[in-house]
Amino acid sequence: MGTEEIRELSSAMMNLGAVKSVAVETTFVDFVNEISSTGSLVGSMETTERLLSKVLSSDQAEGIMDEIRGPAGRTLWDKLGNVSEEMLARFLKNEYPQTVAVVLSRIRPINSSRILALFPEDFAIEVVMRMLKMESVRKEIMETVEETLRHEFMSNLARGKKYDTYEIVAEIYNNFDRASEVKFLKSLEERSVEAAERIRSLMFTFEDLERLDNSSIQTLLRSIDKNKLVLALKGSSDVMKDLFFSNMSERAAKLMEEDIKQLGLVRLRDVEDAQSAVALITKELAAQNVIIIANSKDAGDQLIG
Numbered sequence: 167m168g169t170e171e172i173r174e175l176s177s178a179m180m181n182l183g184a185v186k187s188v189a190v191e192t193t194f195v196d197f198v199n200e201i202s203s204t205g206s207l208v209g210s211m212e213t214t215e216r217l218l219s220k221v222l223s224s225d226q227a228e229g230i231m232d233e234i235r236g237p238a239g240r241t242l243w244d245k246l247g248n249v250s251e252e253m254l255a256r257f258l259k260n261e262y263p264q265t266v267a268v269v270l271s272r273i274r275p276i277n278s279s280r281i282l283a284l285f286p287e288d289f290a291i292e293v294v295m296r297m298l299k300m301e302s303v304r305k306e307i308m309e310t311v312e313e314t315l316r317h318e319f320m321s322n323l324a325r326g327k328k329y330d331t332y333e334i335v336a337e338i339y340n341n342f343d344r345a346s347e348v349k350f351l352k353s354l355e356e357r358s359v360e361a362a363e364r365i366r367s368l369m370f371t372f373e374d375l376e377r378l379d380n381s382s383i384q385t386l387l388r389s390i391d392k393n394k395l396v397l398a399l400k401g402s403s404d405v406m407k408d409l410f411f412s413n414m415s416e417r418a419a420k421l422m423e424e425d426i427k428q429l430g431l432v433r434l435r436d437v438e439d440a441q442s443a444v445a446l447i448t449k450e451l452a453a454q455n456v457i458i459i460a461n462s463k464d465a466g467d468q469l470i471g
Contacts (some may be wrong), residue, residue: 230374242312251277251334253369257319263289267296268311275455331363336368340449343442345435368460370449372398372441376409378448382411382457389456390447394423398444401437 188366218227246254246269258266258281270278270293282290320339339347355362387395388411399407399422407426451457 184226187446240447242316246273246315247277251280252284255281259285261294261314263292264300265292265311265314267300268308268351269315270295271300276452281459324379333368334366336365339365340369340446343439345438347442370445372402372445373406374445374459375406375448377460378409378457379460380413382451382459383409385451385457386444386448387413389451390444392422394440394443396422396429397432397437398425400432401434401441 181349215227238246254277261269270281282293285293339350342350351362351365354365375383395410397411407423409422414422448457448459452459
């Protein structure tokens with residue numbers, strides 16, 4: 167609409183007042199009859215693009231169309247980000263390195279790193295070289311890659327194993343408070359030791375912070391409440407304390423060490439809750455690609471007494 171039309175319509179809306187239901191119904195019926203008399207309405211990709219091009223710049227219109235074309239937009243790549251890296255790696259290793267390079271350049275770096283690590287070394291390096299040399303991907307090539315993924319991978323995924331149920335349950339357990347987590351894991355272990363161990367291996371706990379590199383630890387230090395970290399470290403191992411202290415200035419490390427000692431006796435539940443909170447923040451930062459969590463643990467599960 168033009169500015170004057172918008173002004174007139176807004177004025178009419180403001181002065182409309184109360185309208186009886188009969189009048190509203192009659193208006194709707196008249197509108198439907200008017201539309202019916204002009205034939206059917208057709209909505210298509212072409213008509214939508216034509217409409218957008220009339221009211222937006224060409225760049226804006228093209229950007230919106232790229233997003234609403236379905237898998238050509240963000241939807242497919244979001245779905246791939248939730249697929250098991252092992253499953254996607256098994257599929258991609260049979261594709262051309264150039265195709266794999268396109269896919270890994272579009273999904274989250276944390277997913278790409280895990281997938282590359284699962285490839286044979288020669289193939290992985292070839293993919294990396296293609297990524298380094300890759301400039302902007304032509305639209306038709308991207309559409310072909312997306313069609314391949316959609317029909318050959320996602321459709322097979324839907325027909326086969328739709329979800330990794332253990333990953334789903336592990337994520338649920340990750341969001342329990344510490345007391346509930348321990349309770350449900352213990353109950354699960356009574357039913358199936360194997361299932362409980364697999365869930366534990368998929369969960370991210372406070373002890374898994376050992377899988378972070380120094381840069382990620384420093385980022386985490388800037389993102390968590392100091393008092394929460396002091397409480398979390400109160401019940402942690404010396405290895406875990408050193409992991410944080412080594413990424414602080416000498417003065418800051420000494421101050422935090424003194425703060426931990428000054429806490430005195432604290433409830434185990436409070437320590438566990440603080441550790442769960444730190445682990446949750448870590449996972450959120452990893453999901454935002456702010457920090458990187460190593461794919462495998464550097465140490466086995468640890469029990470803190």
